[in-house]
Amino acid sequence: xxxxxxxxxxxxxxxxxxxxxxxxxxxxxxxxxxxxxxxxxxxxxxxxxxxxxxxxxxxxxxxxxxxxxxxxxxxxxxxxxxxxxxxxxxxxxxxxxxxxxxxxxxxxxxxxxxxxxxxxxxxxxxxxxxxxxxxxxxxxxxxxxxxxxxxxxxxxxxxxxxxxxxxxxxxxxxxxxxxxxxxxxxxxxxxxxxxxxxxxxxxxxxxxxxxxxxxxxxxxxxxxxxxxxxxxxxxxxxxxxxxxxxxxxxxxxxxxxxxxxxxxxxxxxxxxxxxxxxxxxxxxxxxxxxxxxxxxxxxxxxxxxxxxxxxxxxxxxxxxxxxxxxxxxxxxxxxxxxxxxxxxxxxxxxxxxxxxxxxxxxxxxxxxxxxxxxxxxxxxxxxxxxxxxxxxxxxxxxxxxxxxxxxxxxxxxxxxxxxxxxxxxxxxxxxxxxxxxxxxxxxxxxxxxxxxxxxxxxxxxxxxxxxxxxxxxxxxxxxxxxxxxxxxxxxxxxxxxxxxxxxxxxxxxxxxxxxxxxxxxxxxxxxxxxxxxxxxxxxxxxxxxxxxxxxxxxxxxxxxxxxxxxxxxxxxxxxxxxxxxxxxxxxxxxxxxxxxxxxxxxxxxxxxxxxxxxxxxxxx
Numbered sequence: 001x002x003x004x005x006x007x008x009x010x011x012x013x014x015x016x017x018x019x020x021x022x023x024x025x026x027x028x029x030x031x032x033x034x035x036x037x038x039x040x041x042x043x044x045x046x047x048x049x050x051x052x053x054x055x056x057x058x059x060x061x062x063x064x065x066x067x068x069x070x071x072x073x074x075x076x077x078x079x080x081x082x083x084x085x086x087x088x089x090x091x092x093x094x095x096x097x098x099x100x101x102x103x104x105x106x107x108x109x110x111x112x113x114x115x116x117x118x119x120x121x122x123x124x125x126x127x128x129x130x131x132x133x134x135x136x137x138x139x140x141x142x143x144x145x146x147x148x149x150x151x152x153x154x155x156x157x158x159x160x161x162x163x164x165x166x167x168x169x170x171x172x173x174x175x176x177x178x179x180x181x182x183x184x185x186x187x188x189x190x191x192x193x194x195x196x197x198x199x200x201x202x203x204x205x206x207x208x209x210x211x212x213x214x215x216x217x218x219x220x221x222x223x224x225x226x227x228x229x230x231x232x233x234x235x236x237x238x239x240x241x242x243x244x245x246x247x248x249x250x251x252x253x254x255x256x257x258x259x260x261x262x263x264x265x266x267x268x269x270x271x272x273x274x275x276x277x278x279x280x281x282x283x284x285x286x287x288x289x290x291x292x293x294x295x296x297x298x299x300x301x302x303x304x305x306x307x308x309x310x311x312x313x314x315x316x317x318x319x320x321x322x323x324x325x326x327x328x329x330x331x332x333x334x335x336x337x338x339x340x341x342x343x344x345x346x347x348x349x350x351x352x353x354x355x356x357x358x359x360x361x362x363x364x365x366x367x368x369x370x371x372x373x374x375x376x377x378x379x380x381x382x383x384x385x386x387x388x389x390x391x392x393x394x395x396x397x398x399x400x401x402x403x404x405x406x407x408x409x410x411x412x413x414x415x416x417x418x419x420x421x422x423x424x425x426x427x428x429x430x431x432x433x434x435x436x437x438x439x440x441x442x443x444x445x446x447x448x449x450x451x452x453x454x455x456x457x458x459x460x461x462x463x464x465x466x467x468x469x470x471x472x473x474x475x476x477x478x479x480x481x482x483x484x485x486x487x488x489x490x491x492x493x494x495x496x497x498x499x500x501x502x503x504x505x506x507x508x509x510x511x512x513x514x515x516x517x518x519x520x521x522x523x524x525x526x527x528x529x530x531x532x533x534x535x536x537x538x539x540x541x542x543x544x545x546x547x548x549x550x551x552x553x554x555x556x557x558x559x560x561x562x563x564x565x566x567x568x569x570x571x572x573x574x575x576x577x578x579x580x581x582x583x584x585x586x587x588x589x590x591x592x593x594x595x596x597x598x599x600x601x602x603x604x605x606x607x608x609x610x611x612x613x614x615x616x617x618x619x620x
Contacts, residue, residue, distance in 0.1 A: 033421065033614055034607025039361045040413040040420075041602050045338035046071070046354040047330035048317045052095045053147075055321050058328065059083070059093045059102070060340050060354060066599040070104050075342075077353065083119065084128050089597050091141065097322070098147035101169060104128055105141045110593025111561040112517075114139050116152060118169050131167060132175070138162075138519070142187030143195065151178065151187045151195050158182075160518045164197060164211065179211055184523065189233040191277075196233040202526035203404050204441065208238055208254055219254040220244070227438070232275040232282075239263070239282065239299075241270035247437035251284060251297065264297065264304060269435060274327070276320025280345060281305075283327050285315045287435050289369060290383070290408040294329070296345075307343060309350065311336050312366065314410040328353075332410035334385070335364045363387050364416050367409050367427070374458045376451070378431055378443065382459060383407055385415055385425040392424040394617050395469040397456065399428060399489075401480030403444055403527065406435040414606050421610070423475075424468060430455035446529040449541055453488045460496050472498055475613045479503035479595060480565060487543035487573060490552040497552040499616035501609045504558050504565050504594055507573035508545070509538035517563040547576035553583035555612045557605045559592030585612070 044064035051058055059072045062080070070083035070093035083093060084104060091114055092105040102119040116139050117128035132139040134156060142152035148170050153162040157180065164179040164187060179185070184200040195211040196219075206228040208219040219238055220226060229249050231240035237255035244252060250265040251273065264284075271292075272285035284304075286293040292315040294307040313333030320327055325345055332338035340354035367383040374380060386392055398415060400407045407427035418425050429435070430452045432444030444452040456476075463469035474497050478486040483505015490500050506512045513521055513531055525531075529538055539545060554577060558570035570586060577584040587608065589601050596602045 032607070033610035034603070036421070037414070037417050037607050037610055038603055039358075040417040041599050041606070043337055043358060043361055043413065044356055045332070045411065046340050046356075047332070047338055048092070049319050049328035049330060049340045049354075050093060050095055051075075051319060051321045051328060052100065053098045053322055055323055055325075057095070058340070058353070059095060060330075061090055061093065062354070063597070063599060064357060068597055073354070075353070080354070084117075086128070094141060094144070096144050096147045101147065103131070103141070103144075103150055103169075105139075107593075108135065109561045109591045110559050110595075110597065112138065112563045112593055114141070116141070116150070131169060140186065143190040145190035145192060145195060151190050153185050153187055155519050160522075162186075162519065164195070179216065184519065188231050191233055194233060196231060196238050198228055198231065200523065203523050204526075206242075208240060210238065210256065217256040219256055220260065225438075229269065229271040230273050232273055234275065239273055239275060241273050241284075243269075243438060247439065251282075263299070264302065266293075266295075272315065272318055274318035274320060276324045276327075277322065279320045279324035279327075283318045283320070283329070285318065285329075287406075287408075289381075290314070290406065290429075290435060292331070294343075294350075307350065312409070313338075314408050334366055334409050334411050334416065336360060337411045361416070361420070363420055365419075372459065372462045374431070374455050378451075378455075380428065380430055380433070380436075380455060382426050382428040383409065385419040385427070386423075387419045388422070393422040394473060394475065395424045395426060395463060396475035396477060396613060396617075397426050397428065397459070399430075399456070399476065399478035399482040399485040400433070401478070401482040402434070403432045403452065403481045404434050404441055405481075406433050408435075413602075414609070418610065418613075423613075426459070426463065428456065428459050430459075445527060446534060447537060449528070450488070450492070453485060453492055456485065456489050457493045457496065460493070471496060473617055475499045475501075475617050477501040477503070477609065477613075478505065480505065483565070484543065488541070490554070491543045491546040491549045494549050494551050498618070499555075499613050500552045501555045501557070501612065502570070502573070503556075503596075504562055505556075505569065506542075506565055507569045508542040510535065510542065511572070512565060512569060513538070515566045515568065520564060544573055544576060547573060548580065550577060550580075550582055553612070553616045554585075555609055556584065556586045557596070557609070558586070558588050559594060559596065560588050560590045561593040564594040583616075 046060050046062040048061045058075050062071045068089045070090045071080040073080035088106045094103040104117045105114050107114050116131040137156045139154045151166050155162050161182045162185045165175040166178050167175040186198045188196040193213045197209045199207045204227045205225040210217040226244045229241040239253050241249045242252045243249040244260050249269040251263045253261040266286045268288040271287045274283040281296040281298050284295040284297050296305045311333035313331045315329050318329045327343040339352050341350040342353045343350045367385045371381045407429050415425050432452045476486050483502040486500050486502045490497050556570045574586045587605050
């Protein structure tokens, strides 16, 4: 068995390293890639801002203690303190609209079985009190409808489906089920007796529903696929970042019984919208070529004011202060990390209000965006991260997961580290990626799966043509679905790669669909195909069944509590390669799930990945 915090290694034995404090002394001279990586991983990020009902306290999530947890600080710039010292990660911190109550959402060991806790008594008092008590079920964060009643979703009734529940946090009564659905539901926002709920049919198709007391009002007529990126309750319905009958998501108003009203299109995906109870405008975020654009939209006049961002980067969460005087948002920038910013509604530039306690590691530069055309005529793009004017020591592809995700110009410590070490790091957005319209995201569905893998071969050929890479000396790394892409690339195009790193990746679509969390299977089958109808095809494209073609040295990293891609996906590909004496190592972590979130584990695993890539790509 592996240690709770350390990796179990199958493969060459490694020397032990002495541990040092997470934010401790920076070494003057680092002797290995793992030690040089330390300062990048220990540069903390902060995100998901929320403001207390009185407008005085700022809450956010940060890993400055080595693990994503809830932090708070007055908006007057005092040093932040931790909301709670539990040794588990926090997914959400959610202040009530009145008073000082706070819902905190935690899981255990990365298992994503989220549980709700309550803190009362202000910023410096009170332990967390459990609001839910079934660790075998998931309780997803929702919304306060007043200072006592909290709405959330849970698969308590049936692990396959999520119903809407309500609880009175002042009582010990069990939660009351408000709306039962054999589907995946999410409570988006609430106000009084009204709640806005997103019901997911697939990862790319949702319905918006308003709960008003015991009444259920559909807001979006189900007439074909509609992706809802973000939504918010209005006095007469809802507003959403959604793409009804169009390629890109727009700003759309929904009212029960009426046709959706497109308020504004931006020629790219609107991905976030935030409506404050007293805010004079709506905050809107647009994804344009991966960069986030921030806009303030006036619903009364239709006027739109762009807000310049410095640095440029990616925004993930927006939150208005209760009086509407300021907007809080997080921004992840490749040259500065991820922090929380404040924008006064009256004007002026955004101000960084949650800073890192340590200097930015550097050096870093904004990535360059390139485009190419695949051999079948499909255009796609990739980001190139490099630092300095010298010749890079080699090229490493980093493939995103999802597959309905997107490589974007945000701060990713391992990418920034590799670029600072002299590598050219390439992040492709092959077909199937988000951000390029409805048509593009469906180009890899089911029987088209291997077309996206072929895009990696076309990208490699383009890099070789530009003399940016050498055949057989490319590195490739990816996580989750990106891990499948890594394994598929080294089986389908084995001559291209000199080293590969698979993080929580799928090796066999059949065993993956059989063992992934039951609440996920239906949503995943819409993308990958079903075992009943597509089982033979899924077996044919699974890397495990082509492991005899793998000659590339492989490092596999996996969390033992992964509810999405079970550990067996890692173990079976490693076993297949060990039988053939292909160089392979496996690192597993007993207190992690779908990816690594604890800094000490990241330091060990990603440090080993850096050593592994350096050793096998022939550059010291």
